[in-house]
Amino acid sequence: MKRTLPEDCTEIQKQSPLASSGVYVIQPAGGSTRFKVYCELRSDGGWVVLQRRTEGVLSFHRGWRDYKYGFGSMDDDHWLGLEKVHLLTKEKYKKWTLRVDLWDHEGGAAYAEYNNFKIGSEATAYRLQVGRYSGTAGDAIRGAYAGIDQNGFGFSTIDRDNDGCSPCIFGDIAELECAFSEGGGWWYSSCGSASLNGDWHPFGDHIGWASGLHWLTWKGPAPYSLKATRMMFKTE
Template sequence: MTQSSAPKNLQNSLITYARSTKKMLKNMMEDHQKSLDFLSNQVSELTNKVLLLNAEVLKKHTDPFLHRPFQTHGFDCTDIKDYFGTNSKAPSGIYIIQPEGTHFQFEAFCDMDYRGGGWTVLQKRIDGVIDFQRTWLDYMDGFGELSGEFWLGLRKTFCILNQKNTSFMLNIALEAEDGSSAYATYDNFWIEDEKTAFIMHVGRYFGTAGDAIRGYRKEDNQNALPFSTYDMDNDNCYPACSFNGTKITSCSQEKSRSGWWFSQCGLANLNGVHRVTRGVDISGIQWDTWKENNTTIKIKSASMKIKRTHYPFK
């Protein structure tokens, strides 16, 4: 090697070393930033959970006696309303009911103010305090707080709907983020037993929110289909179906692990993540036939209520 080439080789080596060091530092900084982003997301998620838990605890401690059940028994909330008769009005609240033909009692929330009263509330979403990303067992037995957000439970709902000589209407009440409201009502609502995974049946639709249960296309139709959760997949996506142009195998997994009567996956899902509270723009509470200017409404609160349309006990 000549004396003149030595400095040049040394210079090249230094340049190569500098470049590799720069690349290494850049990779380290990118990895560090990814770690910071991950930790930041974890902290945000934990903060949201703490805020929701604090709200729930505060709600319980500030009003400990308001939501005790009325010691009035009936087959369901319509029966209790009829028992009070025209002489006095039953207030809305938690009652003890025992559907005809069953051997156990349970508490239920009776809405005595909405459209003439006598409604047994099956589901209620308000503020996102209660997590609806639940297992099959949770959806069968029920969860949440009857004084706030809850799912009554498929077993209890089956007992109410399958009393002798009765038929029920289902009312879906919806409120948008801007405060506007809409509803969907179905007559002849009932569900089959646990062996069939609680297949749902609805009759005629009327209302202002659109018939999201049947949807627009054959594959949207959720009527006469079983209930699904992320750990009990009974939807129509076997072995796979197309959703928003993507192949999926589970509607519950696609819909944030919520439980519902899915069909490839359908236009209705009232048990999705509470988008307003959680601050995320994902599937959310769905009733996709409720539109304004061809844009689907973002839903803040929802409820499912049933009421008798035939009264054999009068």
């Protein structure tokens, strides 16, 4: 099938430099699959939004199928879908940058960027790959301490466990599956210090919860659940 749609948000921005951020239909290179994405079109590039969270209306406590195909509304809180991210990032001739934007309940903001971002196929449990870190939030994916590096791990949900715990020991607590305590789905490695798909907590009820929106190299060591998060990626 001849491709007639843009491959990604970067191409949309190149074709229409004055285009506004919003929902677009794309067709990743090397295939005939088409789907909608939210493009964040900024001065530093055209970003595909992978995840957005701003409140607690949309539950992220979901199983493998939902995380595979995506859920939520593209122009509101949502998860794009692991299969779509794989289709976009699998092409070897393209390199991608992942950006994670974080907002706390006190008016602060921070970000983390990783080059060489991609995720594997479902056969690898959508294994995460990130390269060099830069930013202001700290490298929570590789962890606040040794032994919890999430880079290179597959995705886990409440019905699909790939977190490496058999069990993991935290003080006097034995953890068998991180998705049950941390919530939602993530690339858990001995649970780790990054986890953005747990339960959303409002101000005043946002500290101390195991399940939350955590980036513990920025807000920690006590579990701090963030006010809002956004994950997005673009071609380098």
